[in-house]
Amino acid sequence: MKPSVTPISSRDKILEVAEVLFARRGYAGVGLREVAEQAGLGKSSLFHHFKSKDALYGEVLGQVLGRIRAVLDPIVGSDVTPELRLEAWVDGLVDVLATYPCAARLLMRALVEDDPFGPELLEVNAAEQVLAGILEGIHGLLDDGVRQGVFRDMSIPHSVQTLIGATVYHFASGEFGENLLGQPLVSSDAVRRHKTELVRMLQHGLLA
Amino acid sequence: MKPSVTPISSRDKILEVAEVLFARRGYAGVGLREVAEQAGLGKSSLFHHFKSKDALYGEVLGQVLGRIRAVLDPIVGSDVTPELRLEAWVDGLVDVLATYPCAARLLMRALVEDDPFGPELLEVNAAEQVLAGILEGIHGLLDDGVRQGVFRDMSIPHSVQTLIGATVYHFASGEFGENLLGQPLVSSDAVRRHKTELVRMLQHGLLA
DNA sequence: GTCTATAGCTAGATAGAC
């Protein structure tokens, strides 16, 4: 019998704990000592797997963005009306953000940074590319809808911003959001509710 | 003749530069050495005006939240329909975020923190109170609208989150948002457009 | 691939002269 928990490589373990820590306290708020401790390694051993803190951060970000893109790409490429595609896009994004609770915070932190992705670094540029792909997808989706007359005329960039804000921020809001809601952000009830509210807002606004 | 630029106290100068730096790089990303330099003081002199970095951060946050609340409180207390009040609320919030470009970033960073406001500290608790007041205002506004039948039935906390995300995130998105829009976030054109898009979304959603 | 040791620097905060 194989062990029920597959042992993972040190590299993956580092990525795993770094993801949690960067999400919780941001790039500058995390020291590699703590990452190493939680990964069960000496601090210096990190540098065997990642050549710098920036590189580690870039890989963490790229990994998270990759998971998101893997969910959204099939949706924007699917063969249904823009209206249904948008609904599925929101549904998929909310699901993936609720599934990986670090994702929203990492992404929100990155988007709010001055220089969104840090230095000119291989790992970092890769992450940027993935994000660009995601944006292209939702931009194209909205554009389709407008050109087919399904969506009203709109400023697509502003609507993309609104979509990001309404979805990513919500799951990035941590304790604050949970206090507001009175329940965990990722509880199945809260997730369902949030989807409903978003879709209704996108379809008909707030008016009765 | 008095000088055209009123000289400000060291204390105010410190708050001024700290606001910019905390907004740009977050609490952990800013060192007091840099704050002191930009304020034209030695590092130790900061501790004469603020007893710790936490206290300085708390005051910066409280000041910014105070400015926002000063704009929104009269609006939620005004004597018009919930629909018009919500429109004015969005209008006012967007204006104040566009007027003080640090505000959105500081606020978004604070909301995404684990522990939204840091340690149990006098200055920090004050900031929390101001935020609580702002939230109470918008909550009451939405509640009024629902009870009067002007707004559809909704989860008010989720809608508050969506409103925060759609407004605060947008102005906190810095370079990323400007690249997406192709123009400065706070240009009068972009601000006008964003207001229009938000109000239309809140009123009628995206559908044609 | 992991370790100890350490370099070189910066952090927040304090003491005490002026």
Next chain:
DNA sequence: GTCTATCTAGCTATAGAC
């Protein structure tokens, strides 16, 4: 109210033994 000097502790990163 501002300064210099200093403390302790943290940081990223490297060198080199095992």
